[in-house]
Amino acid sequence: MPYSVVGKSVKRVDAVAKVTGKAKYTDDFFERDMLVGKILRSPYAHAIIKSIDVSKARALPGVEAVLTHLTVPKVKFPTAGHPYSLDPSHRDKADRLILTDKARFVGDSVAAVVAVDELVAEKALKLIEIEYEVLEALTTPEAAMREGAPLIHEDCEQNILASRGYSFGDLEAAFSESDFVFEGEYETSPVQHCHLENQVSYAYLDGEGRLVIVTSTQIPHIVRRIVGQALDIPWGGVRVIKPYVGGGFGNKQDVTIEPLNAAMTLAVGGRPVKLELSREEAMIDTRTRHAFKFRIKTGLTKDGKINGIYIAAVSNTGAYASHGHSIASSGGGKFRYLYPAQAMKYEPVTVYTNLPVAGAMRGYGTPQIFFAYESHLDEIAHKLDMDPIELRQKNFVQVGHVDLLSKNRILSCGIRECVAKGKELIRWDEKRELYKNQSGDKRRGVGMACFSYASGTHPVSIEVAGARIVMNQDGSVQLQVGATEIGQGSDTVFAQMVAEVLGLPVEMVHVISTQDTDITPFDTGSYASRQTYITGMAVKKAAEEVKAKLLDFVWGMTDIPAETLDLRERNIVFKHNGEVVMPLEQAAMQTYYDTVFGRPLTSDTSNNARVNAIPFGVTFAEVEVDIKTGKIEVLEIYNVHDSGRIVNPQLAQGQVHGGVSMGIGYALSEQLLFDEKTGKTLNNNLLDYKLPTIMDTPDIGVGFVETEDPTGAFGVKALGEPPVISPAPALRNAVFAATGVALNRLPMNPQRVFEKFKQAGLI
Amino acid sequence: MAKKISFTLNGKAVNFEVDVRESLLDVLRYRLGYTGVKKGCGVGECGACTVLVDGMTVDSCIYLAVWADGREIRTIEGIAQDGELSVVQQAFVEEGAVQCGFCTPGLVLTTTALLESGREYTREELKRELSGHFCRCTGYKNILKAAEKSLEAGKRQCEE
């Protein structure tokens, strides 16, 4: 069915506000006499606080309050931005205090100051005297799991947070029936989100004594709940407001500064207090991407059919659980869809270490596992002397496949078409042939890698989304959703969906971008690439409800049965021939002011999704490797996605560009570095942390294979996170093709490439 | 330590007392309410706080407010004229160069300065001139397209 607005590249609903500087972010609001909060951070990676003396700090003029673990509630709370679970065994680990009594990483929050300005606050921090008992800093999973290592959290033996995996089929049999069993080891590094807007919030008590927190978050409703938990106050006593957000990428799918900010305002009688992290702080004390180590075994027949897969993984979650083992679990879960084997065993271990906390980041465990497995597959293809594409094609999932564990059913799958399209875009066959036998100092190669993902979290978590629509007198509508716009463009896509259903131009759909937990419908937030799919369905249902109510109303006005009517171009029309019955505005006015039947039209809908559509895609890349310096230059890169129907091609392409760019950084340059002895972060600033500049970013090509998934509104599937998954392995495979050197550790930065080339005798 | 300074802000004369400890960013954002000037790092690494000082791009976070004395300062709030988007703003909207929007004001200002320079830039030069802005959302592709479109449109305007 052709759509009039869905599928069009309409302009972002917030574009004008953002190019004119009118879009207001958290720090753009001011409260009169706002105080400033600052955090004192532990200089030790692992240390017990023996005593704290705040008297000098408290005495400094301009200091309004000094907070320590002794003055804030001692209630352990979880921070992950997951929906609450009624099943206690399914809840996130509650291992965090607002201010800690034991430092678990360099930068851990041990005290805080509220003062009249930042200079005073910073001076006061220096006056706080803390006596520490320093413990051994465990900076690697190996050290942390060692027999006799000190425990970072008392209740986790060997510092293992969790090790739940999965297994199905008879793996031993699958391996013994295989002609080959290949093994490989792979490793990824911690990286950081680097959203341009750092974490910032301000909090105060309103006139009724309720706690108000304005914050840059992806998950306002979850912030409300967790602040309630952390302060041990009723959740309804907390109001969270989310203005425009300057990027999140998962880092704001976590509750980081809000509980402390709330404690700060409570410490000063409810006066407004702002808590803003500097870039240096944000890079230490928010979240990172979990570093993984993998050991993989794959059994195949000689013609390349995968019989069995074994994956062992060690995931480093840092000092606190945050999303913890969910990352390893989710990565392993989403991986399962692409190459269903008869037997598989996944054994992940998530380990605490004395490093900054790892949490959610775009891709949520999948960039790691796909880097490992897609690299592994290329080595297998090489050993079997088979084209890497051919090997994958023999193993791709088919429509109709039902995942044994999640019970999610593949109802649409365009991976084969994605690969075909990408292959053509990069001119695969021609270049594979051309770059076969190179020997110079600059060598080129092409590589590819695939992925599967998910749309939302079903069946792991509840997938509930709310949408509310109010129709105005002129037929325009307001749309409110609980899901959050953080830059990805969800507000625009929702506006298009409403416009499509109600026959309105997009300009007549006013999306309320701000979420306010007192006002907006409930939705767990922006994560898991769920908005277009999960919230989108809620939006569509709300619009359809308004439409049904309106057509019913018109039936009452005209005696023309609602089922024969439709909405098109701001008119109520006959469905069969499009003839105008009356202008929409006329009907809308009647809904407001008809003295007998007047009843303004609204809808307040909640969608609880118990489905999950699986998106797929592929990256194709061409590189040139400078053998002597170890530098890798990306010459061409294409991402081709099956994300179901694309609601807004321009925005969708933008999502892919950003994801690929982030994937290139992950592959080639980005890594948060720590001193192995002390656990201190070495490069927590944008100069030393190498996220790509415009000059480092190649022209990024994008393709879509538009399948139509019946479970998504208008046939959509997830797109937000997927673009970041496959660039790194595709680039690694391109370097492998160019040089024959297997770079199995990320990032492939010049220093590391140099070392590997040296080992391989290329230098 | 207070100091009186006079400068032009988006075409209007301003006489203002600043603290020598304040950055231009501090004054524009927190004292004058020009919140389109964004703060992403505070140390000149991200470009979000870019403003134009006498037509030249400057990271306002590492530019003392007292230095604005006698200068002509432009922020994103002064780019649209009479409610009409500028050529650059229009290009950013049309090319989908905006996502979270936090880097956008700075990039619009840098592109505006490039347009007003009257120079022509190759694609590589243009990338170099835009390289003082980090963006984590867009992979820079549509930003580059928007900048190219702005300069093209500017050239056409000049020729007309």
Place this chain on the structure above:
Amino acid sequence: MYDIQGYIEAESVSDAVALLASNPRLKIIAGGTDVLIKLRHGQMEGAELLSIRKIKELERIEQLADGTIVIGALATFAQIFHEPIIHNNIPALAEAAVSMGGPQIRNVATIGGNICNGATSADSASTLFALDARLRLRSSAGERVVPVQEFYLGPGKVDLKPDEMLSEFLISPAGFRGFGGHYIKFAMRKAMDIATLGVSVMCKISGDVFREVKIGLGVAGPTPLRCVEAEEFAKGKAIYAETLAGIGRLAVKSTNARTSWRASREYREHLVEELTQRALHVAIVRAGGAEIG
């Protein structure tokens, strides 16, 4: 807000040096891209700043009648990059200038600050070394002129007395006339980065032999440095690949690179050897020589 305790604006060089003489706590601020960042990071506290920003004469870039190029300490990297005198005579310095930071930083950061900061990674330093630049230092007692090589005393340490200020760089024609030069900044990014290694070479050729080669390196030791041994070796040698390889190998001998989290000593040394040759390839052509295949 910055932790600044005092701020004075000097109107002239003599004004500035008099103020410096009267208060040794004064810290000179020009572009501010180093000083303000140090303040932000708490590496400096309660600073008493002496601004030299209004001293117009320090912004000049000019060529004297004898061919000497004078670059004022306040010349910004953007200004140096766009200056025809620099482009026409010492393009390697223009290359160095445009490699520094990003455009907004280049618009305000000054070459004087870059050198007085004392960092081995200063983008302008290796080229100024290769050019045999001299620094004019002024104080209330007078002035002295110091070769850039002698100005660097150690990491972050320069030969600038508390009452002295740098007023300008002097580059004699002997340092650049007849030379072809090239600067390579090797960094992890193409912009907004500090050098893993900076290599600046100048060479003068006659026919197919090197008459003189000068190699300045940054981040190859605690301070920028010259590769004297390699330079001596090159003199009079025929210009072909083996000579270049020899120069590259010998260049390493002058270095004292260290292993840090940014790069290993071994890798930096390898880069010195490789990039010195690559820079020479370009410099030779600029000096009028033929490309080496």
